[in-house]
Amino acid sequence: MATLNINGKRMDFDVEEDTPLLWILREHAGLTGTKYGCGVAQCGACTVHVDGVAVRSCSLPVGAVTSDQTIVTIEGLGAEKPHPVQQAWAELDVAQCGYCQPGMIMAASSLLAQNPHPTEDVIREQISNICRCGTYTRVLAGVKLAAERMATNHG
Structure with missing residues (x-):
């Protein structure tokens, strides 16, 4: 049990x-x-x-x-209101097929919770999820946008 x-x-x-x-x-x-x-x-x-x-x-x-x-x-991450990463993903149309995106969003939101101002190198290193559609450039842009928005809204 x-x-x-x-x-x-x-x-x-x-x-x-x-x-x-x-x-x-x-x-x-x-x-x-x-x-x-x-x-x-x-x-x-x-x-x-x-x-x-x-x-x-x-x-x-x-x-x-x-x-x-x-x-x-992923169901609990934005249960009350969309998480900034989820908002950035939607705004930038990050997902292509979408299969890997819940895992990407969870990795990105965890990274930003631990490091609210990651460099591009840190993002690339820490988010090691695989995307068969190759949306890595859009994932990077989504993480950067979410980080900017979180910094603006929280200090």
Whole structure:
């Protein structure tokens, strides 16, 4: 039995401790915005936040997450109002096919929470998600726009 805090709600799951968090989110909690990509934590399609840090949920066993930790998925990120990264993505039409974009948005929002003024090199280094459509230039522009907006709105 696992008790998780997902998007502000405590949920109980009767699963094995080695079950990847991704499958708990998708198959048991019904949160399908987090995508399966590679299954080996390389592509980033499955990125979620655990205590504000971007993690690849396909390789994180549910037994490694405690009930005291907070998990946020793409569905929870902009639940009250769109996150500045989500707003920038929409404004700049960042997504092409869109499959990898929830993971990209989660990686970008975590980066900006930890480093509100990242350089282009830091953005390129920290957001290592793979996009089959090659939207990297638009992702970079989206992160920069979100960072600018967050700096303007918060200080």
